[in-house]
Amino acid sequence: MEERQIGKSVPRKEGREKVTGGARYVDDLTFPEMIHGVTVRSSAARGRILGIHFEEGIPWDEFTIVTAKDIPGKNCVALLIEDQPCLADEAVNHPEEAVVLLAHPDKYLLEEARKAVRIEIEPLPAVFTIEESLSRKQVIWGEDNIFKALQVEKGDLDSAWDGAAFIVEGEYETGAQEQLYIEPQGMIARASPAEGVTVWGSLQCPYYVHKALVRLFGLPKERVRVVQTETGGGFGGKEEYPSMIAGHAALLAWKSGKPVKIIYDRAEDMAATTKRHPSRTRHRTGVTPEGKLLAMEIDFTLDGGAYETLSPVVLSRGTIHAAGPYQCPNVRIRSRAIATNAPPHGAFRGFGAPQSVFALERHLDRVASAVGLAPEELRRRNFIREGQTLSVGQVIRERVDMNKLLERALEMSAYHAKRKRFAEENARGAIKRGIGFASFLHGAGFTGSGEEYLASEAMVRVTRDGMVEVLAGSTEMGQGTNTIFGQIAAEALGLECERVEILQPDTSLVPNSGPTVASRTAMIVGKLVETAALAVKKSLADSGFLKAGYGAKEFGNASRQYIEQFGALGSLVKYQHPKDLRWDDGKYQGDAYGAYAWAVYVAEVSVDVRTAEIRIEDFVAVQEVGKVINPVLAAGQIEGGVAQGIGFALYEDVVWQEGRMVNGQMTNYIMPTSMDVPVIRVHFEEIPYERGPAGAKGIGELPLDGTAPAIANAISHATGADIRQIPITPEKLMEMLESVNA
């Protein structure tokens, strides 16, 4: 039957509000009697808090002042573990760590007050790099500075080297990256022992915040409510951090008895909140004379900052993606996430994979060169096929044709002709051109048994007047959740999208659908929505009120009759983990993800050797993603992700000084403008995934994996520079060019 909603570029559900200025983000809201809050933070990277001093000149009696002592429950931001305090009590472990909270009606006076709080700290020696942390000269976390360590084993690596004709080694690094959502973090809270705690704010995961507040206040679950306001971008930066700022706003509200609003300005947001984990990857690869992968030994380290937060999970994804979409019989991956005295690093679109994929794809170009093969030929000889196993032992059971994606991408980008032409033209002139690619995969959903553990739920309900409601904890933050849930439900029910309303994520109203992360919203939660909608349709059909060939009017009548007779019409669906997906967390083996998206990205660059400035001239993104539910939204995800990847590759350099980001202004932390991003040419292949709604898989994070290595390979092609690190700033490239020419 022809699809009426799926595959159509249905306009964004909340689009009208967004183009008229009517959308309400947290800073647009005011509550009666609302006051403002600010956070006073540590300037030291590590030390003992000796005292907190309130200087003269501020009418302190007008202020609400909160410290760790005021926390009713446990002083922690509950996440995987509870090591991170909500407010530092006796010690600080990173610059910008929150120590004191202040609230007052006058937000300008509040700023003056912030400057007048002096936190006296006796400094302790701090750790700032991966090397320092691993050396354990200072143990700043746990027994050994290690949040998590993993090991993947496939085949018999140690014996495999003997058969290798070529062995290539390399070390690769990626820096921190700031999510830079254009709407800074913000929360409004109302809290009292009588009423419990309610927060409204910019966030991705209402139930994460809920869990954290329950723990912070020691309240029963029903007394805590979390509401997501229109969110101006998240990209992972609002996955775990909102639990911290929500806790802060709620503590001030609890103590002051008034609603409290905390909005970070850009400088505070950049300096104090999470960033992408910096990484160091070491590869040692053995190949046969024909260039077939024989042995891959990978050592992967992530810098997690001062507290654990989500580092074990970032490590997990980075580790599983480290060996790529290739068939290699012998693999060992040893990985670890370590502690340093920087603000904790956290979720950012890609979540460990952009780091390990950068290393792999750069490395494989070098392996190709060592073997004397073109980079694309090396990939062709090693692409994984159906029936073969990934490094963690997952047998590929879906249809995959990486060669087809590669051919399409090379054709769209005129790769071969350009490779040839540039080699000739680069001999003359100051502008060197290059073209390079990356081939990669990205698993959708939580790793291994993660989805089973999340046990997500979603509900579809019909009102008396025949309007369909979708209730899910998944959030809209620009990626299109509202729109595609509407399309999925409408398709299942045979209605138009206008008949479907998506309820605002409010933990007092919607079930826990798990976090809006991990490229899972369409594939996992969308499937729950589809299932629930189909169940509603079946209830109506089974009741006899709804006959075949119905239209919207008949649906409305049937719903009304059903509800009059049975009281309510709806279906709550809980996630059922497919029995044939098995994961062993101890051995780190098995079916890591239910489905993968597969991709090849090609970047064309030009480098002006006089200034080492790099320009992206053309970008082609080819991917197989299952069924595309909404073409405009899906392309928008890829285009936006590629732009972030361009920033990751070339511009976004966090400048650190003793654990603090010192370039925390938009003037000095450089993200691409419209003049820095080329036309991005997107092509989708669709092989429907039977477990996804209408066949969809996940795509949100995919573009972050392949963009930077494609660009790095292109720059290497253009200049001969052996790129090992991103961001590739002109300063670094200039140095490399001078040594290439020397």
Add this chain to the structure above:
Amino acid sequence: MRSYLAGYEMEVPRDLAGTLERLAREPGVWKAFAGGTDLMVLLEAGKLPHRRFLSIWKLRELRGIEVTPRHVTLGALTTYSDVRNQEVLEREFPLLCRAAAETGSIATQNRGTIGGNIANASPAADSPPALLVYDTELELVSVHGTRWLPYQGFWKGYKQIDLRGDELIRGIRVAREKSEWMQFYRKVGTRRAQAISKVCFAGAARLEAGRIADVRIALGSVAPTGLRATETEKLLQGEKPAPAVVRAAQETLAREIAPINDMRSTAQYRLRVAQNLLAEFCERMAA
């Protein structure tokens, strides 16, 4: 927003005379405030040392672009957008127009002024190299009258200018004598738009039979102030821009400039780029 608003005053004098009178009566107390594109950023960061401002934005006497046979005079409140839209400037002063186009965004260009840029005296500013190449003169005005100064020399040091406490920049004047010169401007920034400069190069040369008869070279972001590379100019004078000459000029340039490491770039990069832009300038002369 990190400043205590209740502590900042702004008055809007009706005319230039009233403004100058105020400045004379209370020298050093009031600061002139034009489009605010620099000062408001400081205010928001909680780093604005001044407290009392005179808004000069609407003063007609400081606006307008006047063209005479020998000169173009721009009022201090000429915005970058005004510069970009002026025909004579477009034709005869391309370096200044390029600088204006490279400054910030359209929104910044609508509010940023030449006078404000000169008063702010940032070594990374985009216009000063162009102004230095054009041998710009400044008109300063106070209750005591006006005085004209060459722009070169007015800029005394990092963020320091030779402006007295009761003075305002009234305008700038550039001579139309270089309209036939070969002109070259290149800014190397952190990205392709809305970028702070890492190195900025402005050059103009008059060529006669392949020889450099006269030349001006000025750079930004490689010294505490915008810099006229006078030693490099002297070396190039009278020469043909041949490779050996260019190399010698690059060496001289390295001695004249003082680039630093900062959060945006490195001294080594700035030096190399400055030298390469000099070479590019010379290549264009030869073409």
Add this chain to the structure above:
Amino acid sequence: MREAVRKIRVQCKINGRAMTIEAYPMARLLDVLREQAGLTGTKEGCGEGECGACSIELDGELVNSCLVPAAQADGASILTIEGVADGVRLSTLQQAFLTHGGAQCGICTPGMILAALNLLARHAQPTESEIREGLAGNLCRCTGYSKIFESVVEACRAMGQRA
């Protein structure tokens, strides 16, 4: 504590409506619009004139409202995102943003629309490069700019202008 400066009365026209607002002279026009005038469509993204989320039209010119002090808004005519649609009728540009995916999270959208409107008012037939330059002062983290351009190009076409 510093003495409080007196608030001033700012008389201006916002979206065609005359308004008198009391504010500190150095209050940001952005905050005056959002708080005193109750027009929250204009957004703060950076507070330093870099992101353009606060873009408005002041006396016909595109400016970053976070960089304009209230005292300088006296007597001015201001256009914000709330004044772009004609009642419930969206402008051609807003309509194009809807059909062509120009808005994702939407936080940059008000400023982006103001910048695009201003561009189309200055350039009757903008080229692709003029569109890129005209919008270069408005940062978007979600879209990679592609669909924003497509929306502007579509608006030009619908308005009978070549792009």
